[in-house]
Amino acid sequence: MKRIFAILALIFLTLNIIAQNLVTISGKIVNPQSNEIKIIYINNFLEFKEVMAAASILKEEGKFGMTFEWNKPAPAILLHGDLAYRLFISPGDKIKVALDPKKFYESTVFEGKGAEVNTFLTKLDFKHHSGLAYEKYAGSFKDMKLDEFTAFIDKRKDDQLADFKEYYKDNIPSPAVDNYVKSMVTYSWATDKLNYLWMHTVHNNKKGFVEVKEDYYGFLKDAALQNEKALTTYYYVSFLEAYFDDLSYQQLDKKLKKQQEVSEVQYEILYDLIKNKLKGSVRELMLSKILYDGARDGLSEELKDKLEQFKTIYTNEDYLKILKEEYEVSDRLKPGAPAPNFKFPNAEGEHVSLSDFKGKVVYIEVWASWCAPCRAEIPYAKKLANNYFKDKEIVFLNVSIDTHAESWQKLIYKENMPGVHLLAGEHHDANIMELYNASGIPHYVLIDKDGKIIKNNCKSPSEGITKDITAALE
Numbered sequence: 430m431k432r433i434f435a436i437l438a439l440i441f442l443t444l445n446i447i448a449q450n451l452v453t454i455s456g457k458i459v460n461p462q463s464n465e466i467k468i469i470y471i472n473n474f475l476e477f478k479e480v481m482a483a484a485s486i487l488k489e490e491g492k493f494g495m496t497f498e499w500n501k502p503a504p505a506i507l508l509h510g511d512l513a514y515r516l517f518i519s520p521g522d523k524i525k526v527a528l529d530p531k532k533f534y535e536s537t538v539f540e541g542k543g544a545e546v547n548t549f550l551t552k553l554d555f556k557h558h559s560g561l562a563y564e565k566y567a568g569s570f571k572d573m574k575l576d577e578f579t580a581f582i583d584k585r586k587d588d589q590l591a592d593f594k595e596y597y598k599d600n601i602p603s604p605a606v607d608n609y610v611k612s613m614v615t616y617s618w619a620t621d622k623l624n625y626l627w628m629h630t631v632h633n634n635k636k637g638f639v640e641v642k643e644d645y646y647g648f649l650k651d652a653a654l655q656n657e658k659a660l661t662t663y664y665y666v667s668f669l670e671a672y673f674d675d676l677s678y679q680q681l682d683k684k685l686k687k688q689q690e691v692s693e694v695q696y697e698i699l700y701d702l703i704k705n706k707l708k709g710s711v712r713e714l715m716l717s718k719i720l721y722d723g724a725r726d727g728l729s730e731e732l733k734d735k736l737e738q739f740k741t742i743y744t745n746e747d748y749l750k751i752l753k754e755e756y757e758v759s760d761r762l763k764p765g766a767p768a769p770n771f772k773f774p775n776a777e778g779e780h781v782s783l784s785d786f787k788g789k790v791v792y793i794e795v796w797a798s799w800c801a802p803c804r805a806e807i808p809y810a811k812k813l814a815n816n817y818f819k820d821k822e823i824v825f826l827n828v829s830i831d832t833h834a835e836s837w838q839k840l841i842y843k844e845n846m847p848g849v850h851l852l853a854g855e856h857h858d859a860n861i862m863e864l865y866n867a868s869g870i871p872h873y874v875l876i877d878k879d880g881k882i883i884k885n886n887c888k889s890p891s892e893g894i895t896k897d898i899t900a901a902l903e
Contacts, residue, residue: 455494456526462510502605571632586618616668619652729759773851793874809890814847
């Protein structure tokens, strides 16, 4: 009998724990953009893939409801149509939400357990991350001189923290909420101050970095480099990336050897900087990220010694598993490996394969009409195709991931873009991003006349791919 009671007690305890980890989000959407609503989150800070936590089909009058497991306080995103709403969810939350996509932030109302922080985030986004306020922020990197930018971005951070303090003046936020909001505001501010130094020059068609005095970096006193608690937010990880990128560029000229690619040397510098300046779980994550990103940049061979060194010291099974899988994929796409074949329709609806161009050098661009960096490459791509390599044995193969064929075709004709154009976005028999392990766009691949990879994730037209193409044609 005692054993039966013990088993029943264990079952009750287990069910109680599961119930505590369940989250319910329900509500109503007026003027819906589609018949579905989703909750997504980022799986980890290495792969940075979107994972769907729950989804609901809208019922009569736009009503919806979903219940799902959620094991710890963490950020999430509510998706509906082409709109995204930032959320912060804790286990046990029961949130009711009313949305009107036509009015976006102004109409959003949260009720129930978990409503408080999400109401604040919506107010914060409406005030600081939308409309004219966001336009001024986005334009500040180009339009403002250093002193003006510093004053503007400092006030923006102070205003957001003051809004948080005022909102919770009669109530104390949970430690998780307090940590998330303060980390989000502080580390995004610090990242902006680091990024300005190169973004201002790029946006104004200049090279190098904005010159600053040493005291400019005084803001780093308020953005701790080592902060285990902030590992719950990508804003902290993004700040660490910007910080170490800045340091690595300062050292790059000193260590660069003519026979090495800049990217290879920079990854080695980054790895050593992180190893020496961070510790504990923060160091383990950032070293993992350097090894992961390096493999995605086609440097798996060059970084294998660093990977083996890492594996002898660190034991996080999740990181090790991700790195193992990534390096296996990278090996499949290393120089000399057969280029994965694909077949997609062109603008006339005819299906074209990569293998159709065997016997010619192929320069692939994976892009989209909505991608600003992709569009910035168009003038450089035209020079390659129409001037440098006109009538040469090379195919400029442009593979778009657009989901709307009309937008894709319109830009091709408007810009008179050279080369062969294929549309992969609406055809899922082969995922071009997965085939070539592309983490973003634009993504470039250079393939030799035998259909073998010369370089995956190679240089873009604006980065000076001419020399590599010339060598491939010889």
